[in-house]
Amino acid sequence: xxxxxxxDAGVPIDDVRRALxxxxxxxxxxxTERVVRTGVSATxxxxxxxxxxxxxxxxxxxxxxxxxxxxxxxxAKHVHDHVVAHHEHEHPHDGSHSHRTLPEICGxxxxxxLSQAGKDRAKALFARLGDAEAAIHGTPIEQVHLHEVGALxxxxxxxxxxxxxxxxxxxxxxxxxxxxxxxTVRSAHGLYPVPAxxxxxxxxxxxxxxxxxxxxxxxxxxxxxxxxxxxxYGPVPExxxxxxxxxxxxxxxxxxxxxLRVLVGDTSGSLQSHTVTVIECEIDDMNPQIFGSLxxxxxxxxxxxxxxxxxxxxxxxxxxxxxxxAPPASREALMTMVFRETTTIGVRYGDVRRECLDREELRVExxxxxxxxxxxxxxxxxxxxxxxxxxLVRLAERSRRxxxxxQGLAMKAYWDVAVPHS
Numbered sequence: 001x002x003x004x005x006x007x008d009a010g011v012p013i014d015d016v017r018r019a020l021x022x023x024x025x026x027x028x029x030x031x032t033e034r035v036v037r038t039g040v041s042a043t044x045x046x047x048x049x050x051x052x053x054x055x056x057x058x059x060x061x062x063x064x065x066x067x068x069x070x071x072x073x074x075x076a077k078h079v080h081d082h083v084v085a086h087h088e089h090e091h092p093h094d095g096s097h098s099h100r101t102l103p104e105i106c107g108x109x110x111x112x113x114l115s116q117a118g119k120d121r122a123k124a125l126f127a128r129l130g131d132a133e134a135a136i137h138g139t140p141i142e143q144v145h146l147h148e149v150g151a152l153x154x155x156x157x158x159x160x161x162x163x164x165x166x167x168x169x170x171x172x173x174x175x176x177x178x179x180x181x182x183x184t185v186r187s188a189h190g191l192y193p194v195p196a197x198x199x200x201x202x203x204x205x206x207x208x209x210x211x212x213x214x215x216x217x218x219x220x221x222x223x224x225x226x227x228x229x230x231x232x233y234g235p236v237p238e239x240x241x242x243x244x245x246x247x248x249x250x251x252x253x254x255x256x257x258x259x260l261r262v263l264v265g266d267t268s269g270s271l272q273s274h275t276v277t278v279i280e281c282e283i284d285d286m287n288p289q290i291f292g293s294l295x296x297x298x299x300x301x302x303x304x305x306x307x308x309x310x311x312x313x314x315x316x317x318x319x320x321x322x323x324x325x326a327p328p329a330s331r332e333a334l335m336t337m338v339f340r341e342t343t344t345i346g347v348r349y350g351d352v353r354r355e356c357l358d359r360e361e362l363r364v365e366x367x368x369x370x371x372x373x374x375x376x377x378x379x380x381x382x383x384x385x386x387x388x389x390x391x392l393v394r395l396a397e398r399s400r401r402x403x404x405x406x407q408g409l410a411m412k413a414y415w416d417v418a419v420p421h422s
Contacts, residue, residue, distance in 0.1 A: 021111055044249075114159060179211040181195065185216045280347065281322050284317045306325070369395045371406075391410075
């Protein structure tokens with residue numbers, strides 16, 4: 001469904017065929033069909049099965065994929081997949097597909113016509129899938145046979161999506177929360193509750209929910225692709241819309257269009273806006289020595305920033321407000337850390353929009369050594385310049401000068417380069 005949506009959004013099917021290269025398939029083994037799902041016209045990506053030669057629908061996509069882009073310059077391309085509806089698993093997990101080991105799959109990917117970066121990413125995706133399967137079944141990764149996702153059509157899924165996103169030049173992907181569905185699904189290992197164990201493991205850190213559909217709405221392959229590419233989850237980001245694509249599943253549900261929607265657009269300017277999660281709590285009964293260690297651990301765990309603010313609390317007690325700014329996907333892990341590392345019994349959180357300047361780095365030479373300069377631009381205009389503080393401290397210690405003096409040397413060196421004397 002995801003590959004169908006990307007093709008519907010403008011990726012040429014002939015280019016996809018060429019990218020698949022020597023994946024041991026006939027170019028005619030993949031094609032698209034125009035179908036209608038509950039009133040919505042969509043592209044259905046099809047792969048001829050390697051078992052019986054019959055045509056069957058592709059099953060790689062999951063249902064949600066919103067993310068907004070964070071490209072570094074004006075016109076940076078974004079992909080936002082905002083799920084209109086959801087996708088039932090198109091094939092039974094009954095072991096009818098060919099099973100391949102990870103080395104076999106990597107060999108097929110090496111034979112594709114992806115760029116080297118694309119091949120590396122596709123192989124890394126399957127390695128991650130292999131890790132998930134190995135952990136669930138207690139099997140060394142070298143011995144893991146990737147069942148349904150080891151079939152040729154699922155390999156085509158992954159390679160095709162990697163190529164399609166490269167073709168679009170997507171700098172940033174935003175995904176909607178993922179509907180995992182409900183009920184049970186039969187796999188090569190038995191009857192499992194939905195979502196399947198491998199799917200759940202791959203969805204760690206992603207926002208999920210169970211819709212009303214008694215179906216497997218997010219497959220392992222879909223979970224793998226979405227969580228690898230999505231840099232954030234949430235509503236449609238600000239962008240100048242260029243294309244919309246709808247990818248169809250096989251079934252035509254009675255109450256919901258069984259399609260996956262992709263929005264492709266450009267940033268409206270060089271200023272980058274995206275969603276972050278703010279986590280807060282007040283603390284008035286903790287050893288203050290712990291705060292330093294807490295901040296270090298939060299930053300290592302993925303927080304974008306963390307800071308403390310003195311506050312006055314109940315019963316006139318002085319306290320500390322802890323604020324953590326984080327990617328939405330890291331919220332659960334960081335909240336768990338706050339509860340584990342502090343004495344708080346409750347936290348608040350919410351999503352907010354954040355705008356950042358375009359950033360560049362320039363190295364300048366001073367009388368005491370090189371300094372990295374951080375440059376912030378808005379609309380191509382420099383609005384902020386500051387030296388890297390760690391460089392200032394290092395050079396000040398080495399030259400036995402004050403940090404303030406080295407800072408002055410760095411700023412002078414920058415302006416001499418930026419506005420050379422005539």
